[in-house]
Amino acid sequence: MSLKILLEQENPPVIALEGRLDSNTAPDLDRMLDRVLAKKGIPRIVFQLGDLDYLSSAGIRCFVRARKAIEPHGGKVAIVNPQPGVQKVLDIVKAIPAGGVFKSVAELDAYLDEMQRKVREGE
Numbered sequence: 001m002s003l004k005i006l007l008e009q010e011n012p013p014v015i016a017l018e019g020r021l022d023s024n025t026a027p028d029l030d031r032m033l034d035r036v037l038a039k040k041g042i043p044r045i046v047f048q049l050g051d052l053d054y055l056s057s058a059g060i061r062c063f064v065r066a067r068k069a070i071e072p073h074g075g076k077v078a079i080v081n082p083q084p085g086v087q088k089v090l091d092i093v094k095a096i097p098a099g100g101v102f103k104s105v106a107e108l109d110a111y112l113d114e115m116q117r118k119v120r121e122g123e
Contacts, residue, residue, distance in 0.1 A: 004051075005032050012044045018051035021059030029062045037069045038120035045070060045111055055089045057112040 003025035019093040021029065036045065045066050049055075059115045067077045082090060092115040 001008045014046040016048040020054040022056040023058040026058040040077050046078045052086050055086045057109045
């Protein structure tokens, strides 16, 4: 399955995602974010997730990257209308320990995978 990315609005940007946002498709979103983030003074970026079926840690890194780029300048990132499966992943991310410091991206991915397993198994 693939990812469809639609820039619905440019100022402020509203980015609609459809399909799967995973390690195979996250580079496509990163390329769009490069263009969006090149514009200075963006007050917010909205990610519309109503048609996103799957979200992995690679996709989460895209959202974090957007936050790191605009929040120091007073901007905000909003995520709207996530499907239940995607919402679970977003809830798991909230469970990242305070500070969220990991030795590597692989360590973060392993942590997120374990948290997802626990949610699926009802622990």
